[in-house]
Amino acid sequence: MDILFLSDNTAPADTRIMQAVADAGIGYAKSYGSDRWTEEAGQLFRHEFGENALYFPVLTGTGANVISLASVLSPYQSVVCAETAHIACDECGAVERFTASKLVPIKTPDGKLTPEMVEPCLAHIGFEHQSQPKVISISQTTETGAAYSPEELKELSDFTKQNNLILHIDGSRIANAAAGMSISLKQACQGADILSFGGTKNGLMMGEAVIFLNPELTESAKYIRKQYGQLFSKMRYVSAQFIPYLRESIWLDNAHRANAVARRLAEGFTEKGISIKYPVDGNAVFAHLSDQQIERLSEKYLFYVWDKTENLCRFVCPYTADESEADGLLSLL
Ligand SMILES: Cc1ncc(COP(=O)(O)O)c(C=O)c1O
The missing domain is CATH 3.40.640.10 (Type I PLP-dependent aspartate aminotransferase-like (Major domain))
Structure with a gap:
């Protein structure tokens, strides 16, 4: 996992x-x-x-x-x-x-x-x-x-x-x-x-x-x-x-990296017709996934289902992640 x-x-x-x-x-x-x-x-x-x-x-x-x-x-x-x-x-x-x-x-x-x-x-x-x-x-x-x-x-x-x-x-x-x-x-x-x-x-x-x-x-x-x-x-x-x-400036390098992965994730969700609830200004993405999508992603990834009533899911990107890892998650959708 x-x-x-x-x-x-x-x-x-x-x-x-x-x-x-x-x-x-x-x-x-x-x-x-x-x-x-x-x-x-x-x-x-x-x-x-x-x-x-x-x-x-x-x-x-x-x-x-x-x-x-x-x-x-x-x-x-x-x-x-x-x-x-x-x-x-x-x-x-x-x-x-x-x-x-x-x-x-x-x-x-x-x-x-x-x-x-x-x-x-x-x-x-x-x-x-x-x-x-x-x-x-x-x-x-x-x-x-x-x-x-x-x-x-x-x-x-x-x-x-x-x-x-x-x-x-x-x-x-x-x-x-x-x-x-x-x-x-x-x-x-x-x-x-x-x-x-x-x-x-x-x-x-x-x-x-x-x-x-x-x-x-x-x-x-x-x-x-x-x-x-x-x-x-x-x-x-x-x-x-x-x-x-x-x-x-380690703070800046690391934050840039984390933010870039969040942006990639948000773009990928949007390309797949998934709605993003909040502005992605930093390293967190909140997306509305379907039950099926949550089930699919949960086979490989742990993430928070932030609000079950609207299937709102939270993805927070660490500074060590890279964009290919965002693509890996997106490919499961
Ligand atoms: C916005 C915000 N403030 C404060 C904290 C508190 O940090 P700690 O877990 O080190 O007490 C967190 C941790 O998740 C956070 O997200």
Whole structure:
């Protein structure tokens, strides 16, 4: 059974990243982030995102989201997000548990929020009987594979500023978004205050980061990270991965490859008359297959039947895949 399209987490770590981890394993180094790899990775993040960017390495994407949000929320406040957001669907209630705040999920056509969708949630600001919206959290790319353009991000960030809110981006797949739009990582999160920066889905062995883009929000972050068990003592091994990832543009090469396979898959589905539900801006394709097609593909491939009511199937392309593998899947149809 071929599992490559099940998730981008199925891929092995990039050998260049593994080499960086091995190279960091020589000699003694100060622990808990006081090491030279963490210093260097921090500089590279500043180079990428601007001089004010503050880098907090963590181990998981869920951890990055929780630390991002817990650092700025009080328990009476809430987070507005899409109803498909990973924080709302796939983190076992971690944000609610660790922040004691409420999530306010909104129905969207493609996983993307707009100011118009968020506006009604702000109707009760100042009214003590309702939790108080403080953060808008969006995913870049969304869980359904669409990306926010810089213009869409600007609209949202202007809206958050006008309303004294904070914009958080779950950038678990920000590399795919930036590569797909041929823009920089910074442009792909333009206007955000806090970014959960993904690495593991795009070639790292294990490593994500919280990047504070708004330095005014960082006061509690280091304490929260420690309390929530994400201050890794041998931090050098996480940071060492980000060095070649950013310096050698591994993020871009890998994301380009994954996105190209997704585009090939989407084109092939379309050529065969199969409808694609969401924009394919990154490395995920959501297609409506017939019962017969699902049965046929399932003989050889594992993939998610995302929504049984409409036979909507999810294919996520890892960076290690190539277009001939997409053709292999398509040939079964
Ligand atoms: C959009 C998004 N955010 C966050 C995560 C969380 O990552 P982790 O599984 O490392 O906690 C994922 C993982 O699938 C994801 O797809």
